[in-house]
Amino acid sequence: MKKENKVVRSKLEKCEKLNKLLSEEKKFSYLELTKLRNELRDFLRNQLISIDKLSNKTILMDYTGGEIIERSKFDKSAKLIVFKSKMFKDGDEIRGIKGYFVKNGKIQLKIFKRLDKDIYVCVGNSEVFSVNKGKHYLELKSKLLLDDNTIIGFYFPEGINVFYSKNAENFCIVHSDILLGDKLKLSNDKCYTFSLGVMGYFN
Known part of the structure; x- marks a missing residue:
């Protein structure tokens, strides 16, 4: 019985470690995705500002x-x-x-x-x-x-x-x-x- 409990406890610990790793990976992926999205949004905003400034130059109008x-x-x-x-x-x-x-x-x-x-x-x-x-x-x-x-x-x-x-x-x-x-x-x-x-x- 003790031997079986030890095996179950060992499997449970492995499952907990795996769950912790998956949670950390999920959190890391979310942070990376958020960072990438913000960088892309800033890039597009700056491009639109540049295009608007260029389109207001009278030589192009x-x-x-x-x-x-x-x-x-x-x-x-x-x-x-x-x-x-x-x-x-x-x-x-x-x-x-x-x-x-x-x-x-x-x-x-x-x-x-x-x-x-x-x-x-x-x-x-x-x-x-x-x-x-x-x-x-x-x-x-x-x-x-x-x-x-x-x-x-x-x-x-x-x-x-x-x-x-x-x-x-x-x-x-x-x-x-x-x-x-x-x-x-x-x-x-x-x-x-x-x-x-x-x-x-x-x-």
Whole structure:
């Protein structure tokens, strides 16, 4: 009987040692997996940050708008101009505004969705920027993602603050305040070219 107990005790001790080894191995594997997962997550996060910084470099971006040059006129009586020559597509994204500003002031982007041939509705706004006199690029805090059949406008709370000329028909001057949800009818009359546009990635 004593001999049998000794054999059973010996087997039990072996089982306990084996169980301890398996537990330690499992714990080690879990720690290693957690460490690897954290390292991979940090690596991907850093890569995404690098890609985002690179994508914000203007040399890689598309530009649409008027040529950024000093022109002969500016009109501070109105507050909104709409760039009608570029109909944006789904997935287009705006990263910033580029312009030749007459003086210090403020500017805001507005997004319009086409409802009918010349009828649009205001569906979005950017933050309001403070701008200084001269040529400047203004980077948006958050990129604006656009849908099909959208155009953009530029709102100047203190009156239009950009040079323009009458030698083309890219922009329309709007003499009424357009708020989010308001409709806008664009006319082919009184259209000009402004030293203003947007930068981003467009299809």
